[in-house]
Amino acid sequence: MHSVNIGSPTVSNTRSRQPTGIVKAPTDRIDVRAPGPVKGHSGVVGDFIGSAKHHGGDGQAVYAVAREELDWWGAELGRELPDGMFGENLTTAGLDVDGALVDEVWRIGTAVLQVTGPRIPCSTFAGRMQEKQWVKRFAARGHTGAYLAVLQAGSIRVGDAVEILERPRHDVTVPVSFRAAMGDSDAKERFRASAAGSPGLRDYILA
Template sequence: MRILSVNVGRSFDAEWAGKLGRTAIDKRAVPHRVAVLRNGLAGDERADTPNHGAPSHAVYAYAREDYDWWQGELGRDLRDGRFGENLTTAGLDVNGALVGERWRVGSALLEVTGPRIPCVVFRNWMDEPGWLKRFTRAARPGAYLAVVEPGELGAGDEVEIVSRPETGMTVADAFRARHGDADALARVLAVPGHAPEWDELAARAGRADG
């Protein structure tokens, strides 16, 4: 399990980038090692800080294996960083990671916090028909990570899973549950100590069904 590519990007103006009209989704691979700060990677920007600026969204990881699957689906090449991720991984089941598990990458310690939720900027950036529905249906969202211990990392670094909750929800289950999958929501609700937001989601779903 290793980091295939480290990707950063600067904000730029774009008419298609939602109400803000600005985005930093275009992440590009860098050849050097990068400092990992509390709020993300050095040299990386996030334009939409209200939605993407939280400490729980400091770093975004996506698996090369999922890119390869998407290439088959879309019939086009997808370079590392195309989905806006900071870390492109190889040999790591990012979507099967448990929320709360921790990764040692280089000298930094990162914690999985949840799935990426696709937005209108991502849809417009990809320019694929029905992209949000297709991305949601595939349930290959990649994972957001918080920075527990700052450090530095680079392409080629191994990813060591240093701790993992005894019971927990996977990134994929959290993603599916947020998008109306009743079985996934049941698995999330079975996790001891789950956040109250999941009970609220279940209650809303119950009212809708009723």
């Protein structure tokens, strides 16, 4: 684990100017637990969520992004992107987060987490990045990082290894689920034919 990050309330760079927790600061350790099914609560103790309607809950308890992806975008944008820049709680190194299968199970530190699906870019993310056409560009890249559910509460520290405990039999990766959510017909049929995802994710994608 390259970095673990927690967000405090800041004013978003959007028209609403509502408080957001997307600005994350690195820390030595985070404690994670299942926040419950209702959105608005983070799985990371002390992590702030501003948009209770769209973020949080068991299916979006923790968010992970690969350091390598931040570096890719840094080269693309011509500026360094610090750990936590995408609002992620976990900045990994040496792990292909976007190659993860939906429903894959990881152990990190004393916590057990399950990959639940992709991050859908929003206006708050665009405001954070301050780049033209950011949502469109991020979606076109399709490497969204992964949302995670907490199956076993625990602590995660910088330097902890990510151990893959289980991989499902289907072949639906996080990017495939993202393309399906964005309306790509081939990805949607691939998702439909699999057993991937929670009932909530399946309803969202296949509706």
